[in-house]
Amino acid sequence: MTDILYETQDQIAIITFNRPDVLNVFRRSMFQTLLDLFEKIEKDDSIRVILLMGAGRAFSAGIDLDEVSHLFDGTMTMEQARAELNEMQELTRRMVNLPKPIISAINGVAVGVGAEVAISSDIRIASQMASFEFAEVKRGLFETNGVMHRLPRLIGMGRAAQVMLTGERISARSALDMGLITRVLPTEMLMREALEIARALAANAPISMRLVKQVLHKSYDLDLESVMQLETEGTLECIASEDLKEGVMAFLEKRVPIYKGK
DSSP states (O other): OOSEEEEEETTEEEEEEGGGGTTBBBOOOHHHHHHHHHHHHHTTOOOOOEEESSSEEEOOOBBBBBHHHHGTSSOOOOOHHHHHHHHHHHHHHHHOOOOEEEEEEHHHHHHHHHHHHHHHHSSSEEEOOOOOEEOGGGOOOOOOTTTTHHHHHHHHHHHHHHHHHOOOEEHHHHHHTTOSSSSEOOOGGHHHHHHEEEEEHTTOOOHHHHHHHHHHHHHHSSSSHHHHHHHHHHHHHHHTHHHHHHHHHHHHHSSSOOOOOO
């Protein structure tokens, strides 16, 4: 059985974590498979949006500990362990820097790398059965894949400190209340809603979406003047694009615009 499924529809790339019998825990090879898929998607102009989901009753319950036990059993040097951890961390870098929006539809438990992938996405919606855990402190571990950077920016420093220091389980409703996700839906409605959001994004101007994503990720680390300068440069890029002309003409002609990302 393939660990990760890939399909496309309506300019949407749908990636499914496909180890339902073990709650979609990640093998080491799945990291590279995802990286390869993101590289493929970035180069494919026909794809506008990425949708991530989990098969069965989980999004992902983390990493397969049997496959990473060598990191903890003393058989690797610290430099070897550092190199392997850096390879795993590349997942967040690729997701954040990908110039296309990523939606995570969290259908169940999201722990460890599952939670990390979710918060590295641009939009997160969840079913009523979903839950999140940043439980590294309960295992003698530490956060990876940018959790220490992204989580406080999503839910605030105080809440991030509480959920990481306690390792507590976060229900879908609590995740919504703290801003970790934006919608909670009945399980049977989750994928329909995720696809509706993805189609809405796919209909938007690719250049504009790329700029929104890029500047949002930079904005927390810049002052107001620097962000406004990025807004000016982004607007100038849009003014020079064919898509702006198409957007204006479609509005005047009362029709749906057809954007080309140019």
